[in-house]
Amino acid sequence: MPVRLVTGFLGAGKTTLVNRVLRDASVRYAVIVNEFGEIGIDGGLIAEEGADTLELSNGCVCCSLKGDLVEALERFADTDRFDEILIETTGIAAPLPLARDFASDHALINAFRLDGIVTVIDARTLFARIEDTPETLEQILVADHFVLNRIEQAPVPLAEIKARLARLNPFADFYNGLGEAAAALFGADHAALAPERLERFAGEPAVHDHEHGHHDGHQHDHGHAGAEPWTSASLTLDRPLDAMALTHWLDAALADHANPILRAKGVFAIAGEDRRIVMQSVGGALHGEPGRPWQPGEARISKVVLIGRRLNAAALKAGFEAATAA
Numbered sequence: 001m002p003v004r005l006v007t008g009f010l011g012a013g014k015t016t017l018v019n020r021v022l023r024d025a026s027v028r029y030a031v032i033v034n035e036f037g038e039i040g041i042d043g044g045l046i047a048e049e050g051a052d053t054l055e056l057s058n059g060c061v062c063c064s065l066k067g068d069l070v071e072a073l074e075r076f077a078d079t080d081r082f083d084e085i086l087i088e089t090t091g092i093a094a095p096l097p098l099a100r101d102f103a104s105d106h107a108l109i110n111a112f113r114l115d116g117i118v119t120v121i122d123a124r125t126l127f128a129r130i131e132d133t134p135e136t137l138e139q140i141l142v143a144d145h146f147v148l149n150r151i152e153q154a155p156v157p158l159a160e161i162k163a164r165l166a167r168l169n170p171f172a173d174f175y176n177g178l179g180e181a182a183a184a185l186f187g188a189d190h191a192a193l194a195p196e197r198l199e200r201f202a203g204e205p206a207v208h209d210h211e212h213g214h215h216d217g218h219q220h221d222h223g224h225a226g227a228e229p230w231t232s233a234s235l236t237l238d239r240p241l242d243a244m245a246l247t248h249w250l251d252a253a254l255a256d257h258a259n260p261i262l263r264a265k266g267v268f269a270i271a272g273e274d275r276r277i278v279m280q281s282v283g284g285a286l287h288g289e290p291g292r293p294w295q296p297g298e299a300r301i302s303k304v305v306l307i308g309r310r311l312n313a314a315a316l317k318a319g320f321e322a323a324t325a326a
Contacts, residue, residue: 008120010091103285123154266304271325
């Protein structure tokens with residue numbers, strides 16, 4: 001069953017987004033939150049309330065996450081009543097441990113698929129929160145999608161906000177406002193981290209309104225005052241890769257605690273493989289699967305983008321190229 005995380009700092013608009021999604025849902029959602037007091041479900045949606053579950057009139061369910069995540073999820077695993085699970089994190093939560101669970105906990109791997117991390121951002125206070133709140137920075141760095149809220153009240157132009165976010169996280173795409181996000185990002189036809197969507201980024205940022213290209217071995221420094229610098233490295237290779245050597249390189253890079261990689265996404269051309277291999281990693285937990293077939297005449301170029309601390313782009317590039325098939 002697909003699961004999506006909705007995160008964002010206190011007051012960013014997470015609950016308002018979840019309410020819009022539930023009210024307009026063409027999908028049957030189960031929603032897990034930390035406490036009912038934080039989700040504030042619209043009164044008109046509530047059909048029945050239990051000790052730790054809200055039964056909604058549109059068939060969705062909300063329960064409070066008071067104990068173990070696996071325990072909370074298991075109640076929804078063996079039923080066909082729901083199409084997807086939404087987990088709304090608390091505003092001060094760092095989403096990385098939760099996201100990592102979906103790639104490392106076997107009970108979760110067998111029953112659920114993390115379909116994306118949606119980070120809601122208050123455009124009024126973004127720059128201040130990045131500087132003084134580590135949780136906000138992590139919520140940005142691990143996002144697959146940015147939902148920009150209160151844009152009209154932002155102290156700087158929208159292009160500047162998007163540019164700052166894209167420098168921190170070149171993967172994520174943008175939704176301008178809660179209404180746009182609810183309509184376009186949630187729905188029966190949306191699969192947030194399906195292989196074709198991972199392939200979409202193709203080693204390039206998802207922002208289209210300013211120039212921010214990435215090139216082979218290119219590195220950006222995203223540090224700010226008072227914090228260790230975050231950097232991103234973008235690597236490309238036009239020669240087929242050896243699957244075993246690539247795996248060894250990825251494992252070693254993700255295990256390097258001196259230069260920790262927080263997030264990675266890649267599309268790889270493997271020798272002897274007719275399909276793309278699509279990979280992503282959150283907090284060191286690696287997941288890969290076949291993507292679409294390579295088309296006749298299509299250039300088989302491997303691309304990977306990594307976000308981490310103190311990344312050595314030259315060393316990463318050398319290790320990547322060393323994984324070339326003989």
